[in-house]
Amino acid sequence: MKDSLVLLSRILAHPDSRCWFLAWNPAGTLLASCGGDRSVRIWGREGDSWICKSVLCEGHQRTVRKVAWSPCGNYLASASFDATTCIWKKNEDDFECVTTLEGHENEVKSVAWAPSGNLLATCSRDKSVWVWEVDEEDEYECVSVLNSHTQDVKHVVWHPSQELLASASYDDTVKLYREEEDDWVCCATLEGHESTVWSLAFDPSGQRLASCSDDRTVRIWRQYLPGNEQGVACSGSEASWKCVCTLSGFHSRTIYDVAWCQLTGTLATACGDDAIRVFEEDPGSDPQQPTFSMTAHVPQAHSQDVNCVAWNPKERGLLASCSDDGELAFWKYQPSEGI
């Protein structure tokens, strides 16, 4: 089982600093990394190795915590502890900061682009989630300020096909939001985790959401629409979400990130015990009570906390990870036959 996740290469991406997050562009050809050194780096493949194609270092005054590519691949957003979010426009190998989104009171923890490309979400230690709209002239306006969480909001992620937004918080909950008339509203609160929820990932269909937490579990939530066959209660016309699986006992420390491969449905986790783990849903598992098995575990994937794992959107089995030790690593995952 250990052999199914093989190290391809390791790079010191952010020397003397933490590497906080990674994002593959939609084409799978570039990887953006960001770190405590206040920079964003763009990595591209040259033969068998990955080289740094650009360094975006003039955008932020403090740690860059997350980066996200627009669905078209022409823009990159970077969320920083300096309370701003920069929008960079790609021009060949150059990136130019076209605008800076201000408004959050303190550290911006995450940024995510909606599948339509017209909306952006940010979240912050100020407990709020903001939805922004971008127009044809690359002008960004705040569409909604959501104050549903009672603590620091760590992560935001959009549904793969709908305009449904999810957020994870230090208040131990996951919240979902959708548009209603001319504003956004919180349409569901997922309770169950016993500590900070650090990250989220939707499955390829968008019907399930994975969350990972400081309580050392990964939870899988499933959406039930009103009138569903399983008889899961819904409030009015609102969908409800139920926790259908909890992966516990696998991680010995906080789980900082979870990634759900959009090609294969495989799950990967980034853990505070320096390890990377991979899980697959068991064949024939009941959709209402799915079961997952751990199919790979690399105990010393990095020399410190693993902060992020990211599946390449085009190349099966290609996984990138990064750590507090400043390193970025590439892995090849090969599911073993006959499971």
Add this chain to the structure above:
Amino acid sequence: MASPFSGALQLTDLDDFIAPSQDCIKPMKVDRRPGSGVAKIHIEDDGSYFQVSQDGGMKKLEKAKISLDDCLACSGCVTSAETVLITQQSHEELRKVLGANKTAAPDQQKLVVISVSPQSRASLAVRFQLNPTDTARKLTAFFKKIGAHYVFDTAFSRNFSLLESQWEFVRRFRGQADPEQALPVLTSACPGWICYAEKTHGSTLLPHISTARSPQQVMGSLVKDFFAQQQHLTPDKVYHATVMPCYDKKLEASRPDFFSQEHQTRDVDCVITTGEVFKLLEEEGVSLSELEPAPLDSLCSSASAQEPTSHQGGGSGGYLEHVFRHAAQELFGIHVTEVTYRPLRNKDLQEVILEREGQVLLHFAAAYGFRNIQNLVQKLKRGRCPYHYVEVMACPAGCLNGGGQLKAPDMPGKELLQQVERLYGLVRTEAPEDAPGSRSCMALAAGCRLGAGWPPAAHQLPRCGEGWLWTQYQVVEASRVQPVHCHQHQDS
């Protein structure tokens, strides 16, 4: 959770109130003396704190005090204890004063004046299912029953706030104002907005903010100055309480600019919310509908209307509407019969345009709620704001939806708001220039040289410092004090 104070303060499901901030804004002066080294803190039996320096010397430490002004200015403070915020200004405080007045010696008694906002009245009208006139009369009866001497309507002082806003805009547009004051002009009647502006974007926004006083504060001047004089009293012998639709008005009343050093008295001594009036009624065991209506009081004896009056232009005072009409007439000779509002990206953002032969002469907007304020501020910062005048309100849907308005447990927020809007709109409106009593009031109170003309020409108006129509603002620096109960990692 979104409103500045915890508790059930939201009228509707709208979630766009300015949320509590993270940093305490109390500007703290830290006296740092070089070479003082490390000191120990010793607590005496009586609870006082002494600093024991390395040579054994003891120095009593002053308790850090956070006054109501500082506290409310922050809209979210170190302790987050509501009791800290509200005890000094509340219906209990009003009760205490009324109680003390009953038993006080004649020369210690105060003249108690209560000014009621039309928005609070509309909220009460809906709750008790009364029309606005009956609500006004019964409220007058109630307050007098518990010890008030006069009950006024802030729609009266709003006339002056509107007039001043109209004149101020024309001055600025013509470039006749202080060169520091730029276009667009942003209204300042909303203290929630003003506190946010001063604290967050001070230097960018201050040059734009209207210096006209809000209706509450104009009423404060009228009551403590003009009315007190009429009653042959010094200002400190008048106790002035107002009834407002939100908590931020308490903050506005606490501003140092509205404190008279000479008489050691505030223009407005106490602000109570609509909800607190309801509590007072409950405590007295009185239902507003059952009271016998009393005749309405008026500040100027020449005005003896027995019906309240109001202004056009919505439930937040009508600033955009009045300034627009006046500017169209004064600047371009255009008489506007009906102001057409065009909704923009959401219902809390609207614009009004004056055009002539395809050219835009005036471009005004109304921006309510945090997200619209954000976008407005960002546009201003980038020099991309197309407006000449913006009516800014912190609460989505404006003052009728203020955090202190009454809730109806059995009615959805939207429906309740519609009812309050309807009842508010039932009151007959009047242009400020035509309001009976404003003329004589102005002449008597302002000390300005009016002569025969009405309304006064711009140069005849009292300047800032002459008191009662104008005020000023300042940038507030945050002290970055971290909340004491912060456990979490700062850096992840």
